[in-house]
Amino acid sequence: MIGVTWMLVGAVLVLLWAYSRWKHRFWESKGVPTPPVVPFIGHMHNLLHPDKKTNFEGEAYYKHGGSKLCGFYFFHEPLLLVGDPEITSHIYVKDFDHFMDRRSFNMSSEKDRVMANMLTMKTGEEWKKLRSVMSPTFTSGKMKGMFPLVCKKADELVSFCLKEARTKPFVDMKYNFGRFTMDTIASCAFGIECNSLVDEKPEFAEQVESFFKITPGMIWRLLITSLFPKLGKMLNMRLSVPAVDFFADVARETMRARRSGNKRGDFLDLLLEAEVSTGDAEGTTALQDDKSSKSQQPLDELTIISQSVLFLAAGYDTTASTLAFASFLLAKHPEIQHRLRQELSEMVEEHGDITYQGIMEAKYLDACLMETLRLYPPTVLLERKCIKEYKIPGTDVTISPGLMVICPVYHIHRDPKYWPEPEEFRPERFLPENKANITHLTHIPFGIGPRNCIAMRFALMETKVGLAKMLLASDVKLAPGHEEIKTDFGLGLLRPKDGVNLLLTPLKEE
């Protein structure tokens, strides 16, 4: 009897193994190279491990995919890594109607309603409608209107950093830039003064940090809800962090105050004005309602709150990390810092102050930021979901709806095929006279095509003002013992791991 049981167990295992082998032949059958695969789990152990993920994708990109195409498996689910710029231009731009969506998550818990309604999570027509309502926030006219506010916050940042430099052995610029970007986005988008640079315990900035901390619990919840959605629903598993509720309350209160108060012409007003008739916060959103899609989109409370929380989170980390990496690179390369300061001083001399036009025309400032974003793109991967069957141009590979396509931004940005001596910090690559040498779609820190970063103009203005004000006020050097930077790739976001510690020397009498 025991012998029969063991034989049955053995037969089941062999069948399961054969099934797994068959599933893992998907890419082979299409002629797409794949790194060695582990039965049942595929490449999941590498893809979910924050420390291994980027190296693994790099190895796949260069060694197996020849910088073009490479197949992965998340358990048995196939994913496609696309590095070739020509194919990328088809998938992300020309044939965007086949790849409009990003990955979807099974968010069945009531507590995930705010996250589930963010622009980043929306799909198809709903995404299109919401994006067109939100896009006017970032026209150049709106940017000019926000410029004085950004300058005010940058002045506060500079005086805070110089004050710290007098009393501390070094200044943690990642921490301070994070407070600056939090205050700036809260002020520009909502008129909220959260004073993160002044408060001893800045609540906004501390809450927002929890969005970016990966915990084992989070990974488990993600795994369970994606592999066993019914179990996730039964257990009412929440994917969003509790800080979402904190920011949702802030957005709700600000919205109510704004309805009865003055308009500022900011992001919140824009969304409130789109709310031409009252939506139902408890039910489906106006964007889901076909009857309401005639001309003007009435936005319901939930949609407005979700986008507000998204802006606070998205506006905080990406720009703060960019500024922190830029200040680190400039401290490491004093000759580049000197040249940049010279350009900035000439700009101030010509325009009398830091002006919108001056900042936008400063070519070396732009080149330094572009080179920082090449070496340290805050978003290391771009994802799209195939929504209609698609034959990849120039290949015999056809992919079906549901398949995820991944563009490895970080590795493309460091591919020696496109960037000679890719590890070197060389802003000249982006000066107007050299820009023609850059291969199209090999510098993509803000993403690609119609679903790229909606706030790119704002992010560039904010980082340029922050950096310019900082460098005009102070010389920056690496603090002893902090000559190298450690990076963290969790959740596909690249951030400095243990802060960016610099020595600041004021350039003017205080």
Ligand code: HEM
């Ligand atoms: C240096 C700063 C920033 C960088 C490098 C950056 C980068 C990106 C990237 C790579 C994407 C994905 C694009 C794609 O899939 O093709 C994205 C999307 C997005 N970003 Fe940014 N971002 C920055 C700042 C900001 C700021 C300040 C905000 C808000 C105020 C913001 C809001 C968004 C939103 C809402 C999306 C989703 C767009 C959509 O799905 O339609 N980003 N960003």
